Amino acid sequence: MSAIMPLDSVSSLVAFVAAVESGGFAPAGRKLGLSASAVGKSVSRLEQRLGVKLLHRSTRSIAVTSEGELLYVRSAQILDEIREAESAISQTRARPRGRLTVSIPTVLGRRVIIPALRSFVDKYPDVELSVHLSDRRVDIVEEGYDLVVRLGKLDDSRLVARRIAPHRFSTCAAPDYLSTYGSPRSPDELVRYSCIRYRSPNSGRLEDWEFIGETKPQVLGPGLVVNDGEALAIATLGGMGISQVPTYLVSGDIAAGRLQEVLAEYTSDRGHIWLVRPPSRPEVPRVRVFAEFTTALLGSNSI
Numbered sequence: 001m002s003a004i005m006p007l008d009s010v011s012s013l014v015a016f017v018a019a020v021e022s023g024g025f026a027p028a029g030r031k032l033g034l035s036a037s038a039v040g041k042s043v044s045r046l047e048q049r050l051g052v053k054l055l056h057r058s059t060r061s062i063a064v065t066s067e068g069e070l071l072y073v074r075s076a077q078i079l080d081e082i083r084e085a086e087s088a089i090s091q092t093r094a095r096p097r098g099r100l101t102v103s104i105p106t107v108l109g110r111r112v113i114i115p116a117l118r119s120f121v122d123k124y125p126d127v128e129l130s131v132h133l134s135d136r137r138v139d140i141v142e143e144g145y146d147l148v149v150r151l152g153k154l155d156d157s158r159l160v161a162r163r164i165a166p167h168r169f170s171t172c173a174a175p176d177y178l179s180t181y182g183s184p185r186s187p188d189e190l191v192r193y194s195c196i197r198y199r200s201p202n203s204g205r206l207e208d209w210e211f212i213g214e215t216k217p218q219v220l221g222p223g224l225v226v227n228d229g230e231a232l233a234i235a236t237l238g239g240m241g242i243s244q245v246p247t248y249l250v251s252g253d254i255a256a257g258r259l260q261e262v263l264a265e266y267t268s269d270r271g272h273i274w275l276v277r278p279p280s281r282p283e284v285p286r287v288r289v290f291a292e293f294t295t296a297l298l299g300s301n302s303i
Helices: 007-022 025-032 036-050 066-090 106-123 175-181 187-192 229-237 247-256 285-298
Strands: 055-057 062-064 098-104 127-133 147-152 160-166 169-173 195-198 242-246 272-277
Touching (some): 007 025, 036 055, 066 098, 098 106, 106 147, 106 247, 106 285, 229 247, 272 285
Parallel strands (some): 098 127, 098 147
Antiparallel strands (some): 160 272
């Protein structure tokens, strides 16, 4: 059985988080109603208890050590959850507030979610939203995320997951390219075309194209290989060949006629778009409203 943290250690954590967020002991003291000396002593007791240096001090400023940064991320999250629990007890419909940390795949974030965030921020001004764009499969629990958007197949049973939309793909090319080389009539004909491919910067794996009814990787013609989703779309717009890309990346270009779909009747979805969160944390108001916002946005037919 783990030992219960002493109350003075909890108060030291509060002082430490306040010092980091305020940038010094004096402003932290003003925030907490304590003297700068009292805040400094609380942090020193915490360092002694943990046996590590959390802050580098100078006469004018403080700097967080690597150990301090790790403790800050987890402690700030815990204190936020304590405050949220207190709020939930005092009022049944708490106004969404507090820090919300989310991870979103890079291109999906840039093209779809970030452009729509103004409406969320205007509606929930008390939510301190921190958005991390990354194609790396983050560890939600260990890295302290409240919500993560994931694409494709979900294989982590530890998570609470909500399936919000198919992960749709489009096979497409620029009109000039198709007028020169013609359109493929079946996936088997792609071997005769220049095919622009995506290589994952994380795994180094060259992404296969998927078609309905196909049980093995499609044989594709040689072409440009890129490790960035937006570069894939730009190269396709530039007439360098045919690509298979997430529909949300090219839907606007297809609607405007800058790109044309080919093999639409063969192109299959690749799993789903998921919204996931750690099972150990309740769906507090700030998490709930962002989940609703994301579900409405990504569940639309426009992507």
